[in-house]
Amino acid sequence: MDRLLESLVPINDGVRMLFSPSPPPPISGSGHKLSRRLVAALISALLAAGSLLLGAVPAAAAAGTQADPLRLDHGNQKVRFWLGSDGEPRYEVDYKGKKVIENSRLGLVTVTTPDVIADRMDYTRGLKVVGDPNVGFRDHSGSWQDNFGSRSTMSDNYRELTVKLQAPNGFRFDIVFRAYDEGVAFKYVFPKSATVPTFKIGKESSEFNLDRTATAYVSPNESQQAAVVKKSVDQLNDPSAIYARPMTVVGNGYAVGLTEANQNDYARMMLKPVGATPGTTESGTLQSWLKENPVSVDRSAKDFSSPWRTFVLGDNEGMVVERSHLIKTLSPAPDTVANPNYADTSWIKPGTVLRPMSLNTADCKNVIDTMVARNIDYLGIDAGWYGSENDPAKNNPIIPIPNFDPKAIGDYAHSKGKKVILYVNYRGLVSYYQQGKLDSLFQQFSEWNIDGVKFGFVPVGSQATTGMVYDWVKMAASHKLVVDIHDEMLSTGVERTYPNLLTMEGVRGDEENPDAAGDIRTLFTRGVNGAADHTWTHSLARHTSKSFRYAGAVAFYSPLQFLYWYDTPAKINNTTPELWDNLPTTWDYTKFLEAKNEEYATVSRKSGNEWWIGSLSAVSRTANISLANILPAGVKYRAAIFEQDPSNPDMGVVTKVQVVDSSTVLKPVMTANSGYAVRLSPQ
Template identity: 30%
Template structure:
């Protein structure tokens, strides 16, 4: 179970005691350190502002909901009661008991009532963290209603100036959410766009922000677009059902009903956003009682990606062997193991005629490797209970479910129901063709990772996975949670030499690829390449040592789309990694994050040979002192990794 380790107690203050009357026009809450603040302005309409270290980040953003058969909920309100409480606790992810996550915030709860007919009640809950602000709506149950239909959410995010942002336009609600986060001014976004979350912004030289959502449940996925005001982002909610048909309503709310959290992450540097745990903290604690079966690790993959692998017993055994040789716990059997997929006759409880699943399961067990299975979502949806029961009897570790490509109300509920049922059958889950994370892995920690990212698979058929893209992802998509990017391509190519081909290349140097295992977050990390491409290759010894989860994370340097340097702790060792875009770069890294003075590092870096052959690297052992700088030359599209020991 996730356990709370410490609680400094609950402090509840009625604001009326402090002189705030029921008819106040302003109610606010500050973070525990006083550096972030959210102010609710109550008048003809309800608005909010967010400040960071006294600087205005959001100014008079609109709040409210449009409910069928009634005026906008959020107009002509009075404050009935307000209260603030402080929560200071820590908890541990079940799959990494060495990591401790701080959840410290001040929470403001405001009860409103409409001054005019129909006199409905309405509640807003605001949490102020040291690293951001979040708020949600609560629609109470009335004496005359137990349900209502949501037509629209009216939340906007208003900025004082034309700030720089990094945004991915998915161009519709039907999307796998796999795109580039392009740098542009806010005014460059389209009023017809479907900009996904997170959306990262540079508010000023000393203030970065990211907008996303947390605890998405019984609601529809959120997108952003500009309005007639070029400095305003407005909320757009998906209205697509699971059958792909648009609904006239966003969803039906069973009352009382809480919306997802609207999250504004804040930091002085872009790396501060990466270190934030707000998205996970805004979700309920673990609901699984016995969790010993939930284990992180690296997973090999008999993918169509590496060499167009055939779905045959002997080929699958090669990937089981790769996992066993490197002491990886998992191997994923990909599509077509049950024959044709995405057809009415597809049956996920049967086998393709050429496969011997009992033999493969036995073979993997002898090698101390557990298997994952790929599933097309509509195929498994027809008989999910039967299938999960069968997989549990086989000893399957987890399921990779693919091609949902929706985040309307029905699909959001499908995600929750699926991961809950999987937990009942001791199955971990990896969602592909998925929407971005919203933190429910805290509640259902068997949800190990998900896609919703333009990852290595696109190297098979596009030129899209550039070094620039790779050093943008940590500051954008990864802020929402783990991403199954599938790193580990060892047919490395310099940018001008890269081309899509059968034996799939990846753009960037070998060290750039190794660095992804430290920089990118995924508690189950899927290794993308073919066993033949790993044989006797430089850097493979690093992949035998790298971890999938970490005890502590430090972002040491970084500029969005340019470079990043991160350090992650595992036990008594630090794994450090850097990546650069297509520019060669000298990285000078301060080592003052190390607690003691003297260390050694096993360093893998680009060398002179790398400039001509991207698969080359230099390996060396160096002495380090925390008062010194680690200076590393990176080739274009390059990087480095190192293991720091006492």
């Protein structure tokens, strides 16, 4: 009888609601089966008894307890949700049987007037699950094509659970969980409402209670360009600290990239320790922190959603970055009705970029000639072409400086089969946008035969500024202009929604001169959120060696890959033309072959029928690169190898060629601060 009771799934049964993807167990006795008529009679009797015992049938259903929660399972990922004794929403996340997110709180606080405590409503407790027929599970299986990604075919397989919650005052919102092949995500959804059409979110109380024995790699000081540091999770306990997302956590047999996806109409999430003594339950617990709050919610015409709070999961930190495409998958496809240029994206061209160091027409044409010789796709004209970006009086991006003719440069580039990107500082962009003239500026760029725009020092963080910047991206698309965003802004997968947004900075790249260990930490942290414009140097001495930087352009993914940063044509004496001169910037497949944060990384990437390998090392070691992991059996490949010159370790690179196949294991002896790159072409 107990088994029969537990198998009941009516929405308002007054006894129990069981969210289960499985059918109820068969009802059988010892030696005979119960008839349908008897089963129906038993169900009626039980329901009647439940009504007598419990009184009126409630509209809410029990959400389970921690011992018996709602369960969402998909492959190696498991999510558990329940309400605490005080109606407090809680969840956990497992990966391959390991608890990567332990018992953590959910919820939010709304405000009518910011900073007025009396106007705050706390929706972190006192909640109940509403017995709505739409509550429950949903399965989805599919894929989508990414022409500008780290892999071309993106899986889109997940199991979804929507939990509808209601507060004592009647306020309702949903929490939607998804378990994907690559990880887990959840978001808050505020259904369309005429009763409470608008309000503000003053605080989001999503918590991430991490495994205290694990190690975290984080960007402190709220900056996406700060040096990533290593910390024990148990030491993430300073309530005054604020960390940038993403954060990579490496535990025993697993790694997780903690970040957000589809941050479009919302303030960015930072990560803030709850604060506790190391070794206690609360140490290592972080909370989503909306530094630029509040968030304005308007659900008068349609549902309003938060970004996805996302956990990219894998066996190690390399697999986590390998699966970073989940961030894009969580973002919606382009709106081809609102912007018809997104219906056919053949005009969007990824590629390599070279910056002219002198801003005059003659020198830019000289650089274009070098691009032809070096097979580089874009001329990337940086700050200064319309005056000092720090001088408001000379900050009009439609009036070039003397001897700089954008139209002549654009025409010359196109005559040589090349393209041009123009830099525009945020001051000019904001000014034209606020005057309603940004569309005309981009139209002028098109008439000059300009192909893209690099946004500089954009305002970051708040809901309003985020929406404004993406408005600029959409306007650029209407004129078939690709976009690169600098400096602090971080990609959150919206490049899928706006495919002309090819890359963003938000990374501690060569302009910041990181050392080898720092760059590898960045790869395994910032890499969780996808494309990163690193700006690779060539002839300029840096903390990393030239061989490291050559391989880095393969290891770090960016559809616009800026090469030879700080170099003039006279200095581009590339002794390894086969590498950067033929470098793809988007890929059909990506697989990490070796991964250990701070120490080394070996990344393989497929483009057409070729494979490219970039191996980075901050320590002395012998790499172990098995080609059986990527090459088909029975096919011979020409391997062009680029490695550190022992006679000139900082600035020297030597090359060699050998024939390999799937049985080959490459074992280069790598010194600290060295790189090793391979181009594999079938013979």
